[in-house]
Amino acid sequence: MSEQASMVAVVTGGAGGIGRALALRLAADGWAVGVLDRDADGSAATCDAVREAGGHAVASPADITSEDEVRAAFASLREQLGPPNLLVNNAGWDVFGFFKDSDAATWDKLIAINYRGMLLCTHAALEDLRAAGDRGRIINVSSDAGRVGSSGEAVYAGCKAAIIGFSKSLARELARDLVTVNVVCPGPTDTTLLASVGESEYGAKVVAGLKRAIPFGRLGQPEDVAGAVAFLASAEARFITGQVVSVSGGLTMAG
Numbered sequence: 001m002s003e004q005a006s007m008v009a010v011v012t013g014g015a016g017g018i019g020r021a022l023a024l025r026l027a028a029d030g031w032a033v034g035v036l037d038r039d040a041d042g043s044a045a046t047c048d049a050v051r052e053a054g055g056h057a058v059a060s061p062a063d064i065t066s067e068d069e070v071r072a073a074f075a076s077l078r079e080q081l082g083p084p085n086l087l088v089n090n091a092g093w094d095v096f097g098f099f100k101d102s103d104a105a106t107w108d109k110l111i112a113i114n115y116r117g118m119l120l121c122t123h124a125a126l127e128d129l130r131a132a133g134d135r136g137r138i139i140n141v142s143s144d145a146g147r148v149g150s151s152g153e154a155v156y157a158g159c160k161a162a163i164i165g166f167s168k169s170l171a172r173e174l175a176r177d178l179v180t181v182n183v184v185c186p187g188p189t190d191t192t193l194l195a196s197v198g199e200s201e202y203g204a205k206v207v208a209g210l211k212r213a214i215p216f217g218r219l220g221q222p223e224d225v226a227g228a229v230a231f232l233a234s235a236e237a238r239f240i241t242g243q244v245v246s247v248s249g250g251l252t253m254a255g
């Protein structure tokens with residue numbers, strides 16, 4: 001990928017799980033990576049792992065629900081790495097339970113992290129991404145839950161569906177700048193987030209059922225998602241925008 005002139009990426013939620021795999025893969029592809037996560041220790045560990053693998057990564061810990069923290073983190077990463085031309089909105093959070101048993105405080109938290117936080121990060125990076133022209137990329141990590149629904153994750157799935165609608169709309173707004181906006185939807189993927197879903201008896205049954213239903217017969221690994229993101233980030237993907245890619249071993253094939 002030597003043709004890429006500007007290669008500065010910001011990965012939110014890069015302290016663990018899928019985000020850590022994204023940081024490692026993008027760095028291996030030559031991107032300088034800014035890790036933005038509320039987990040400072042995990043962020044530092046990701047940066048260490050990237051450096052051990054010969055790449056370049058720096059962290060600026062922030063909670064994506066705080067506009068002030070998000071703005072400060074993007075300013076700090078910009079100072080350390082230069083203006084980003086790739087933003088991967090990957091940070092997310094879920095709590096498993098039926099909607100009838102949930103409360104408004106939980107909805108607010110789910111929306112603040114999974115939807116509003118993504119808006120704040122996108123807005124903070126937008127002018128730099130637009131300035132990058134046809135090397136500008138936004139990749140939003142949604143979920144198959146947002147495409148096909150998921151029992152026990154109604155509000156989370158609603159946020160993930162909102163990400164898809166937002167991304168398609170922003171893809172249209174940014175087309176004149178040649179900036180692409182795409183969505184990657186992991187299916188069940190082997191991370192602490194999935195493990196937390198499987199903590200309850202019902203959640204464990206759901207996860208086991210999903211695993212059985214995956215045509216490829218296994219859970220996704222964070223690296224599976226990283227491959228799709230790396231492609232959409234590359235110059236090769238310059239004419240792909242407003243698209244939604246499921247990385248699920250064939251679990252969902254609709255639309």
Ligand SMILES: NC(=O)c1ccc[n+]([C@@H]2O[C@H](COP(=O)([O-])OP(=O)(O)OC[C@H]3O[C@@H](n4cnc5c(N)ncnc54)[C@H](O)[C@@H]3O)[C@@H](O)[C@H]2O)c1
Binds near residue numbers: 039065
């Ligand atoms: N694991 C799955 O099965 C699965 C399936 C579909 C979609 N996803 C999505 O993939 C993305 C990554 O999930 P994961 O499985 O790696 O989860 P994870 O819990 O392993 O990692 C999520 C990361 O986001 C960070 N984060 C959470 N809230 C934050 C906040 N307010 N501010 C800053 N950082 C915050 C966490 O510290 C963590 O490092 C999420 O958007 C998730 O919804 C995961």
